[in-house]
Amino acid sequence: MAAESTFKLTYATMFNPPEELHHKFEAALAQVRANLGKEHAMIIDGQDVYADEKFEDRNPANTDQVLGIFQKGNAGHAQRALAAARKAFPMWSRMKWQDRVALVRKAADLIDQRIYEMGVVVAMEVGKNRMEALGDVAETADLFRYACDRMEASNGFITEMGRDPLVGFESTNLSVLRPYGVWVVISPFNFPCALTGGPTAAALVTGNTVVIKPATDTPWTSRLIAECLRDAGIPDGVFNYVTGPGSTLGQALIDSPEVDGITFTGSYDVGMKIFRDFAQGRWVRPTILELGGKNPAIVSRNADLEDAAVGIVRSAFGLQGQKCSACSRVYIEEPVYDQLVQRLVELTEKLTIGDPTDRKVYLGPVVNRSSYKDYQQFCEELSQHGKILTGGRVLTEGEYAKGYFCTPTLVVDLPAEHHLWKQEMFVPITTIAAVRNLEEAMQRANDVQYGLTAGFYGSPEEAEWFFDHIQAGVTYANRPQGATTGAWPGYQPFGGWKGSGSSGKNAGGVHYLQLYMHEQIQTRVRRI
Numbered sequence: 001m002a003a004e005s006t007f008k009l010t011y012a013t014m015f016n017p018p019e020e021l022h023h024k025f026e027a028a029l030a031q032v033r034a035n036l037g038k039e040h041a042m043i044i045d046g047q048d049v050y051a052d053e054k055f056e057d058r059n060p061a062n063t064d065q066v067l068g069i070f071q072k073g074n075a076g077h078a079q080r081a082l083a084a085a086r087k088a089f090p091m092w093s094r095m096k097w098q099d100r101v102a103l104v105r106k107a108a109d110l111i112d113q114r115i116y117e118m119g120v121v122v123a124m125e126v127g128k129n130r131m132e133a134l135g136d137v138a139e140t141a142d143l144f145r146y147a148c149d150r151m152e153a154s155n156g157f158i159t160e161m162g163r164d165p166l167v168g169f170e171s172t173n174l175s176v177l178r179p180y181g182v183w184v185v186i187s188p189f190n191f192p193c194a195l196t197g198g199p200t201a202a203a204l205v206t207g208n209t210v211v212i213k214p215a216t217d218t219p220w221t222s223r224l225i226a227e228c229l230r231d232a233g234i235p236d237g238v239f240n241y242v243t244g245p246g247s248t249l250g251q252a253l254i255d256s257p258e259v260d261g262i263t264f265t266g267s268y269d270v271g272m273k274i275f276r277d278f279a280q281g282r283w284v285r286p287t288i289l290e291l292g293g294k295n296p297a298i299v300s301r302n303a304d305l306e307d308a309a310v311g312i313v314r315s316a317f318g319l320q321g322q323k324c325s326a327c328s329r330v331y332i333e334e335p336v337y338d339q340l341v342q343r344l345v346e347l348t349e350k351l352t353i354g355d356p357t358d359r360k361v362y363l364g365p366v367v368n369r370s371s372y373k374d375y376q377q378f379c380e381e382l383s384q385h386g387k388i389l390t391g392g393r394v395l396t397e398g399e400y401a402k403g404y405f406c407t408p409t410l411v412v413d414l415p416a417e418h419h420l421w422k423q424e425m426f427v428p429i430t431t432i433a434a435v436r437n438l439e440e441a442m443q444r445a446n447d448v449q450y451g452l453t454a455g456f457y458g459s460p461e462e463a464e465w466f467f468d469h470i471q472a473g474v475t476y477a478n479r480p481q482g483a484t485t486g487a488w489p490g491y492q493p494f495g496g497w498k499g500s501g502s503s504g505k506n507a508g509g510v511h512y513l514q515l516y517m518h519e520q521i522q523t524r525v526r527r528i
């Protein structure tokens, strides 16, 4: 975002962008549209690699539109990519860390240079509105730079320790964090840029070599990240990009003894399977899992209700509720329940739905037919067991006829024991309940297997109580920019507790890079 020098794009600032940003997005949109339907290769050992089988990447806003043709990589491609990464590891890991930092920074600059093109691809591939799409790309460049900054701030993680109190000897001790080896990054569809690029940058800057496998709904965005890494001059084999189904290609990566560590971001069920499968190796290998969420907002009788309403609606329906951090549950103290619910409905009904590349649109389509069907089934069930206040239907006429468009949905009167209070739906549906007091809200908020993000609206004293009691890795108080969403590297490092994540250290934070390295103590003794 260098051109808009006074404007720093983050998920919290994206609501009033400068006009210039829209002009540049429009220009990039025209260019990308003129280049749809092309075939894209995998990248293994620096070479474009084609598979016998292919798959189509289609636009969820208009499923007639083929965005690109991608390679259906198989177990053989997984082995080739891992072998290339293994071969490159000695050179890359022994390179001065300052040189690795320089290359990763250069890749960040290239991402910035291509931000509009990449933003358009994210919007078309995922269905993100244009500001969310540009945010995903800008976040990626910031994650790259943050990883570089942490490497520098930590002196490459080389730390002088105490000297042994020996008579007649000088004994110096160094703690050196060193890379593990070959790292696999498996990413989800919803943040195809940041959640592919962020772990990749962390793994690379710390000296690991990488194999990237994106979600099958979003292979194009990751191809563009891979191009930025390649064009920055990162040597052949240091990163490799393969595409294909998780159940075959992804599983082959997980099952390989050639993998030294993995970062998986995706659903709880797939993540737990990967965790168990990966544990079948000969020793314990680092497994960073970033999983689902069922993120609550709690609203006290002392809250600023307008801030609460705006923040909840943004977090419930940004990216069509398909953020791990989406606000999918709301607990409101009884005295302000009616007033807040009325305002939530008003704001929800004002949201614009349509082609997400259009600047006026807030909600695009959900990502694929499976999510579209899920939405319809959830709405059917919720209408039987609760009351749908607004939404609850898909749009199928006119401009919506060829896409997966779902109306943003608010539900009340769902019994507290209903399973949809606990299950991640990952579509634009939020359930709302009245609570007698904040203790009841907190008990219900924590009574799920997840612990990713949470939001609170109330007095400053109540907010401190909230932080102290909520079981979640990213927590916000009194934030109209987003009740539970909108974390940014360096500001809100992102990660979850309980079933939402394995490492307990958040991405884009001060403790993250260390997850990609193991410690070696080097003791050097000489007689004096």
Ligand SMILES: NC(=O)c1ccc[n+]([C@@H]2O[C@H](COP(=O)([O-])OP(=O)(O)OC[C@H]3O[C@@H](n4cnc5c(N)ncnc54)[C@H](O)[C@@H]3O)[C@@H](O)[C@H]2O)c1
Residues within 6 Å of the ligand: 186, 187, 188, 189, 190, 191, 195, 213, 214, 215, 216, 244, 245, 246, 247, 248, 249, 250, 251, 252, 254, 265, 266, 267, 268, 270, 271, 273, 274, 290, 291, 292, 293, 323, 324, 325, 424, 426, 452, 494, 495, 496, 500, 501
């Ligand atoms: N905690 C976080 O930071 C975070 C961020 C974004 C999304 N998510 C979660 O991701 C989910 C949505 O993304 P999704 O639908 O793409 O998730 P998903 O679990 O369906 O897929 C994620 C990735 O895993 C791959 N995969 C599937 N089966 C595999 C297997 N057997 N072996 C190896 N790889 C396999 C997929 O191809 C994809 O690349 C939600 O649950 C969301 O909460 C979490």
Ligand SMILES: N[C@@H](CCC=O)C(=O)O
Residues within 6 Å of the ligand: 011, 190, 191, 322, 323, 324, 325, 484, 485, 486, 487, 488, 494
């Ligand atoms: N950075 C995102 C979370 C990514 C998960 O899907 C947010 O905070 O909204």
